Amino acid sequence: MSVGDVGERGLIDFFSTLIEGFPRAVLPFGDDAVGIPLGNDALIINTDMLVGRTDVPPGMSYWQAGRKAAVMNVSDVVAKGAKPVGAVFSLGFPRQTMRDEAGDLVRGLNAGCREYGFYYLGGDTNECSDLVVSGTVFGLVARNNVVSRKGARPGDVVAVTGPFGLTAMGFKILLENLSAEPKAKDLGLRAVYEPQARMREGLVLSERSLVSSCIDSSDGLAWSLHEISKMSGVGFIIDSIPVPKEVQTFARSYGLDHFDLALYGGEEFELLVTIPSVKWNRAVDSVKVVGGTLHQIGIVTGEKEPVLRLPNQAEKKIEPRGFEHFRK
């Protein structure tokens, strides 16, 4: 049986049986990032690899690819409540890559780090058949404020930090040659090429101990709901997902369901959080103060499964899958 047959998620489960767990880990295996105690703080570390063949869509510049490699690592660190401090990047380039393309990638990495207030400390450079950018971003958080995927409780509010569906629309435009109105196209491509991590939101929510669980939604909203479901032992009723009107129009014009685009997309870096209901108003205000928004999308239940409940429609299970764009 090859790794292609097993798939990424099956492999991760398999590997987890082969690795001796760190007894003092501050996050469970399989969370967004790993964490170890350092006095009263926790050091939170995330590593993510960007591979040109699968993670760099058509039209994305080297600069954008570098910046994205930084952002995707930041997103996981801030989802755990940690302030990023530094990063290292190991780079692999095909031999025929132009020196200035490689330089643009490095400039993008540097820009991504500086945008979130931390530094590109160093790394390693190699020859490789694919373009590979393997980043490790680490950050610090008070140990009591570490936020896990585990911790959601029935009755908590479930919320997100921004809209969903733009990236899925962008990928359909880029990879399936679907067309869209200029403004919609612009929004979709910008979401794909220049994603944002929700640092201010993640940090204020953890500093003030306002969330019971958090995950970044880079594997898609549906997949992220299932992850919290599995690790917290809860379910969700989702009855309101913020989907931009441009995505709704685009979906309608192709006979697609815009909730499918929002749920089963991926490569969106919004935070999905659960918040005890007594803290909800404070959470909304705190996020507003740092310039963000929290959208309630539903509530946490004891049912172990996320379901979608829309007006005038039968309740539907939310499936544990992501769009897995161009991974096939």
Place this chain on the structure above:
Amino acid sequence: MSVGDVGERGLIDFFSTLIEGFPRAVLPFGDDAVGIPLGNDALIINTDMLVGRTDVPPGMSYWQAGRKAAVMNVSDVVAKGAKPVGAVFSLGFPRQTMRDEAGDLVRGLNAGCREYGFYYLGGDTNECSDLVVSGTVFGLVARNNVVSRKGARPGDVVAVTGPFGLTAMGFKILLENLSAEPKAKDLGLRAVYEPQARMREGLVLSERSLVSSCIDSSDGLAWSLHEISKMSGVGFIIDSIPVPKEVQTFARSYGLDHFDLALYGGEEFELLVTIPSVKWNRAVDSVKVVGGTLHQIGIVTGEKEPVLRLPNQAEKKIEPRGFEHFRK
């Protein structure tokens, strides 16, 4: 101009001009690893990428490749005096890799971490054209005990923690089909397949503040001498390199100079250290207590250049090159 034309070292110099330096770095850019202050300690981080096509020689098992990926990262961290605490690994597999091969690699990564007393905390899994193992190992050291490549002074003793030349012999056997006596072959292949990092030596020397500079010799002894030379602004007279007699016999049988094998090899993970002469005896004793050996190979000079001075031979410059086995 392509990255292949520029070469790894030229690229690193180019990239260093594009990255904003971290103002509070505890190690200069271009050292073995990066370091940031954490209270009275420093967090030392190293990332190194192992690429199947260039870094996994014929006959190396997946388990050995995994273990090597851990060891090569450990070596840089302990060269800076830091005790490794944890590691994350981003993995890339070609789709046709067998699940059990991938499992053996992960077991090897875990074994490499545990062998040096730390943990494989987590990581990321991807599809890639090459086998790629991008590791990040981090460790802690008291800030005053951080050891840089910078700091060697004329008059210091220069020493290494073990013999040189075994790996170069191993690569000649594996890649150029040269033959050797069974015992020599065994030693050479073991050096290639199951390298050791010199953790106990690195830690005791830093804890007791016995070294003025240190580098791991993974790019070859000659290259490492040049790096200390450049970063410390010193030179070396090298007059004694420990070369195992099996390497001497092997070299003689092929008309090779065994000092060339020792100097221009690479993928050896001995530490190259400089030690103020007043501390030399204490350094030798300290390393002996932890089960290691220090071999004096020469002295540090003010001449900015490493030279080889052997009995009955004209003094020769040591060239700034490594063996760069199968990188071409």
